[in-house]
Amino acid sequence: MEKHTPTDYPIHPLLEKRWNNRAFDPHPVEHPRLKSLFEAARWAPSSMNNQPWRFVVGEKNDAAYEAMSEAMMEANRQWAAQAPFLVLVAAHTRYENGNPNPTALYEVGQAVAYFTLQAVSMGLTAAQLGGFDSNRLMEMLKLPPEDLPVAMLAVGIPGPQDVLTDGVAMRNQAPRMRKPLEAFVFGAPWGTPAPLLTK
Amino acid sequence: MEKHTPTDYPIHPLLEKRWNNRAFDPHPVEHPRLKSLFEAARWAPSSMNNQPWRFVVGEKNDAAYEAMSEAMMEANRQWAAQAPFLVLVAAHTRYENGNPNPTALYEVGQAVAYFTLQAVSMGLTAAQLGGFDSNRLMEMLKLPPEDLPVAMLAVGIPGPQDVLTDGVAMRNQAPRMRKPLEAFVFGAPWGTPAPLLTK
Numbered sequence: 593m594e595k596h597t598p599t600d601y602p603i604h605p606l607l608e609k610r611w612n613n614r615a616f617d618p619h620p621v622e623h624p625r626l627k628s629l630f631e632a633a634r635w636a637p638s639s640m641n642n643q644p645w646r647f648v649v650g651e652k653n654d655a656a657y658e659a660m661s662e663a664m665m666e667a668n669r670q671w672a673a674q675a676p677f678l679v680l681v682a683a684h685t686r687y688e689n690g691n692p693n694p695t696a697l698y699e700v701g702q703a704v705a706y707f708t709l710q711a712v713s714m715g716l717t718a719a720q721l722g723g724f725d726s727n728r729l730m731e732m733l734k735l736p737p738e739d740l741p742v743a744m745l746a747v748g749i750p751g752p753q754d755v756l757t758d759g760v761a762m763r764n765q766a767p768r769m770r771k772p773l774e775a776f777v778f779g780a781p782w783g784t785p786a787p788l789l790t791k
Numbered sequence: 792m793e794k795h796t797p798t799d800y801p802i803h804p805l806l807e808k809r810w811n812n813r814a815f816d817p818h819p820v821e822h823p824r825l826k827s828l829f830e831a832a833r834w835a836p837s838s839m840n841n842q843p844w845r846f847v848v849g850e851k852n853d854a855a856y857e858a859m860s861e862a863m864m865e866a867n868r869q870w871a872a873q874a875p876f877l878v879l880v881a882a883h884t885r886y887e888n889g890n891p892n893p894t895a896l897y898e899v900g901q902a903v904a905y906f907t908l909q910a911v912s913m914g915l916t917a918a919q920l921g922g923f924d925s926n927r928l929m930e931m932l933k934l935p936p937e938d939l940p941v942a943m944l945a946v947g948i949p950g951p952q953d954v955l956t957d958g959v960a961m962r963n964q965a966p967r968m969r970k971p972l973e974a975f976v977f978g979a980p981w982g983t984p985a986p987l988l989t990k
Contacts, residue, residue, distance in 0.1 A: 597834055599830055599834070601823070601826045601827045601830040602830075603909055604831065604908065604909055604912040607908065607909060608834065623990070624800070626987055627972065628802055630800075630972050630976045631799060631800040631802050632803065634970070634972065635796055635802065635806060635807065635809075637907075641968070643970055643975065647977065647985075648979065648981065649977070649978060649987060651986070651987070654978075654986070655978075656985075695921060697897040698896040698897065698899055698903075699900060700897055701898060701900020701903075702900040702901065702903060702904040704897070705835065705900070705901040705908075706904060709805075709806065709908070710803055713803040720836055722838045733979055733981050734979075734980040742897050770833045770842060771833070773833065776833075777846050778848070779848060779853075779854075780849070780858060781932060782934050782935070782938070786846075786847075786848040787850070788822040788825055788850070791822070
């Protein structure tokens, strides 16, 4: 299923095609193909090249997958636990010298954008979710205190929409919507639309 | 200038081509083209579609540009203030109901990844920097307390490397390096390489 992106200005097809498709085919993805998703994340930028992104990969029925499935909110489990792979996204929040890295989450976000875009380019879907019990997951997967769960990704081959329950199907098929540029691209002072938007 | 990305697994050319090129041509970018960069950021994903990314755009010699240039560390100003545009990246850290959004920075990171990749696809460079006086910038650009500066982007057309001072040229031309996948793609428990990497 492709989804229409009502852009006001042209953007690259890879960026335009991505959406959070939650419908999975039960077939797994071959491991070499999966490695390209992590390879894409690997080349994201970060402050002083500290690379604060960390991932835990679970494959259906293994211990990591079961822990992630158990920690999810039921509303997410309905669709995400249909995926052949679950990935925990975590942020290493300290630099090597022990100082806190205030932009760790920002950098992890860039790595995950690369991951999801690589998935789109390979005809896969990597759907993000944030509803899970973070403390429970840290305990089950034994995360150190300086590594914080941020999100999960359900990864696989897109499947037919009719595998989804009604509520999820409705969310999945909703039209894509965003605020206009004027709402978040400012000039000086803050809150005024940037001059480039008005001339 | 293109830079070699020594990937271990194939990734999409758009992701492979991006690097933090700090050498700018003095010519500005036409405004309609610049709007496509913000449009790309607009379509990033976020929790409950809250879209926490905010930008301030400065064009050479205007008030926003001058404020950003002034707030930068001198080592960044040397190269970034050669760009025709500076962009402040900020995160709106609360949901509409007033609750804190713990993943705002993560979501802003994804939007900036889209922005920088759109730039690459158009033959532009959007180089990130983190060294600036955040409080000074909040004061000069009048950011509300719930909107936090995260990074800056210097945006323009790539120029010849010889516009850079020696120290910046050395950083700019350094080979691209990253940790191997084994260092950040784990199975259960945390810290063990993911099974997909070892078989």
